[in-house]
Amino acid sequence: MLRLTELSAGYGAFTAVHGLSLAVAPASVFALVGANGAGKSSTIMAIAGHVTVQGGQVELDGQDITALPVARRVSRGIALVPEGRRLFGDLSVRDNLMIGGYARPRRDEAENRARVIEMFPRLGERLDQAAGTLSGGEQQMLAIGRALMARPRLLMVDEVSLGLMPAAIDVCYAAIRRLKEAGVSVLLVEQSTARALEIADRVCVLESGRAVWQGSAEEARKDPAMIEAYMGLAKV
Amino acid sequence: MEYEITLMTLAGIAVIAALGLNLITGFCGQISLGHAAFYGAGAYGAAMLTTNGVSFWLALPAGALVAGALGLVVGLASLRVRHDFLAITTMGVGFLFIGVVRQQDALGGEMGIYAIPDPGLGRLGYMVLVVVLAGLVAAFSLYLKRSWMGFAFDAIADDEDTALMVGIDVARYKLAAFAMGTAIAGVAGVLYAHEIKYIGPDSFGFPESIAMLAMVAVGGIGSVGGVAFAAVVMTVLPHWLQVVAEYKLLLYGALLFAVMRFSPGGLAGLVRSWRTRAGGFRIAATGKVEP
Ligand SMILES: Nc1ncnc2c1ncn2[C@@H]1O[C@H](COP(=O)(O)OP(=O)(O)OP(=O)(O)O)[C@@H](O)[C@H]1O
Ligand SMILES: [Mg+2]
Numbered sequence: 001m002l003r004l005t006e007l008s009a010g011y012g013a014f015t016a017v018h019g020l021s022l023a024v025a026p027a028s029v030f031a032l033v034g035a036n037g038a039g040k041s042s043t044i045m046a047i048a049g050h051v052t053v054q055g056g057q058v059e060l061d062g063q064d065i066t067a068l069p070v071a072r073r074v075s076r077g078i079a080l081v082p083e084g085r086r087l088f089g090d091l092s093v094r095d096n097l098m099i100g101g102y103a104r105p106r107r108d109e110a111e112n113r114a115r116v117i118e119m120f121p122r123l124g125e126r127l128d129q130a131a132g133t134l135s136g137g138e139q140q141m142l143a144i145g146r147a148l149m150a151r152p153r154l155l156m157v158d159e160v161s162l163g164l165m166p167a168a169i170d171v172c173y174a175a176i177r178r179l180k181e182a183g184v185s186v187l188l189v190e191q192s193t194a195r196a197l198e199i200a201d202r203v204c205v206l207e208s209g210r211a212v213w214q215g216s217a218e219e220a221r222k223d224p225a226m227i228e229a230y231m232g233l234a235k236v
Numbered sequence: 237m238e239y240e241i242t243l244m245t246l247a248g249i250a251v252i253a254a255l256g257l258n259l260i261t262g263f264c265g266q267i268s269l270g271h272a273a274f275y276g277a278g279a280y281g282a283a284m285l286t287t288n289g290v291s292f293w294l295a296l297p298a299g300a301l302v303a304g305a306l307g308l309v310v311g312l313a314s315l316r317v318r319h320d321f322l323a324i325t326t327m328g329v330g331f332l333f334i335g336v337v338r339q340q341d342a343l344g345g346e347m348g349i350y351a352i353p354d355p356g357l358g359r360l361g362y363m364v365l366v367v368v369l370a371g372l373v374a375a376f377s378l379y380l381k382r383s384w385m386g387f388a389f390d391a392i393a394d395d396e397d398t399a400l401m402v403g404i405d406v407a408r409y410k411l412a413a414f415a416m417g418t419a420i421a422g423v424a425g426v427l428y429a430h431e432i433k434y435i436g437p438d439s440f441g442f443p444e445s446i447a448m449l450a451m452v453a454v455g456g457i458g459s460v461g462g463v464a465f466a467a468v469v470m471t472v473l474p475h476w477l478q479v480v481a482e483y484k485l486l487l488y489g490a491l492l493f494a495v496m497r498f499s500p501g502g503l504a505g506l507v508r509s510w511r512t513r514a515g516g517f518r519i520a521a522t523g524k525v526e527p
Contacts, residue, residue, distance in 0.1 A: 050401065074403025082401050088394040099391045103403045106384060150403065 006056035009046035016042035031200035039209035040189040079152035085143040089132030100146030116145040137168035248366035254451040254467040256420030262458035264413035265393025270330030276440030278303040278422025279429040292355040303422025311414030348436025450488040
């Protein structure tokens with residue numbers, strides 16, 4: 001459903017992603033892993049249209065979207081949970097959700113919100129609270145919920161697990177599993193390969209903006225070199 | 237009575253101008269230190285027409301159009317600047333406007349334009365027109381606030397980059413805010429010109445821009461009722477108290493600073509926090525009564 005061909009992207013003269021090719025299958029979870037500064041965020045921000053593409057191509061369902069404006073990508077079904085959550089801190093949970101559904105007809109809002117609350121009941125209890133005063137876990141739920149309000153077909157999540165306790169991560173991962181079952185494709189950015197392998201169908205390891213390993217999750221679990229290099233002490 | 241009518245008319249005009257700025261600064265979060273330029277553009281545009289025999293009723297929308305078009309251009313030019321830089325840019329626009337007007341003999345130069353014809357509604361009739369228009373602008377503001385566009389403005393005011401990430405066409409909404417807000421300022425300018433019957437470069441200078449921004453800040457960024465209330469009080473007060481008139485710029489500047497520093501929500505914010513606090517007490521009180 002999403003295909004990158006020889007994608008290069010960066011900031012001004014600096015290139016953060018070098019000739020990256022990958023394909024995310026429909027209703028699957030694709031994990032992009034790597035160390036700090038590997039270019040994970042740059043990759044998904046380029047797909048979302050926020051980082052300049054310097055070469056190569058981004059295709060969604062076979063259509064070239066490399067030059068499409070951001071708003072059009074959202075209405076085509078790409079939603080983003082950005083790094084650091086980036087909620088509208090002064091606005092209520094309700095308003096954050098509403099704004100997330102901006103690209104969809106307003107009459108669908110109540111239904112979309114009900115779906116999000118069903119997934120994250122905690123948000124339903126806090127609809128009128130300012131987003132900035134939520135706990136870290138609740139904020140991450142809201143960040144995902146806000147993206148889901150756009151009814152995406154491709155959800156890109158940048159580091160769900162960052163700063164969360166295992167229980168909160170489990171809630172978010174369970175949501176991602178459910179989305180996959182509902183037919184949504186998920187492009188997941190994670191620093192920890194071990195965590196990503198819990199839910200990923202496919203993994204790509206980035207190093208200095210280049211893909212150094214790519215394959216299915218089973219292969220990753222079996223490949224000793226991969227385990228050695230990227231999963232460190234967490235040997236299975 | 238005559239005096240009260242004049243005061244009421246001027247207050248209504250201030251409400252319109254301040255609510256226009258409130259769309260840009262309050263709703264959409266884009267600071268403007270040059271709002272008087274658009275107020276002036278409307279006034280000059282309409283005065284040029286009516287002094288040449290065009291009907292006031294045509295000049296009114298024409299003034300709004302001139303100001304709104306200018307606002308759109310300034311908005312386009314300011315799309316890439318934010319925060320303090322936007323403040324400086326809009327301030328520059330204000331000075332540029334005054335500079336250009338002073339140099340243009342066609343616009344009356346230093347002398348300004350006088351003998352602006354009376355719209356012929358009578359003092360009271362004109363006041364009613366102003367008050368009705370102020371009410372319409374307030375109603376429009378309230379409607380806008382609850383609309384889809386209002387939510388997009390909220391998002392942009394809160395965090396522009398994130399607004400872009402959720403797919404909001406930030407540039408388009410900023411331009412819309414600028415165009416609407418400045419067109420409304422233009423309406424206020426037309427009304428002002430035909431109330432005072434004289435306009436000159438000094439009628440639309442930096443002090444006026446500061447006064448308008450102070451009205452928006454004191455009233456509570458974004459709050460329609462608060463801003464309207466502040467605009468009325470801050471227009472009427474200098475006429476009642478000589479001291480306020482003499483030190484207007486100083487006072488309003490200090491007020492602007494004090495609000496930003498001590499109560500960023502303005503009057504509306506104070507009332508809100510006071511209300512929540514009162515509510516808190518009530519809960520505490522009932523808690524005590526019940527064993
Ligand atoms: N706005 C920017 N301007 C210039 N360079 C940037 C910018 N954002 C990121 N970079 C650079 O691009 C490279 C890749 O950064 P990126 O944020 O994509 O890494 P990452 O894999 O997401 O890292 P992390 O795990 O720390 O989030 C880094 O060298 C970084 O310094
Ligand atoms: Mg990152």
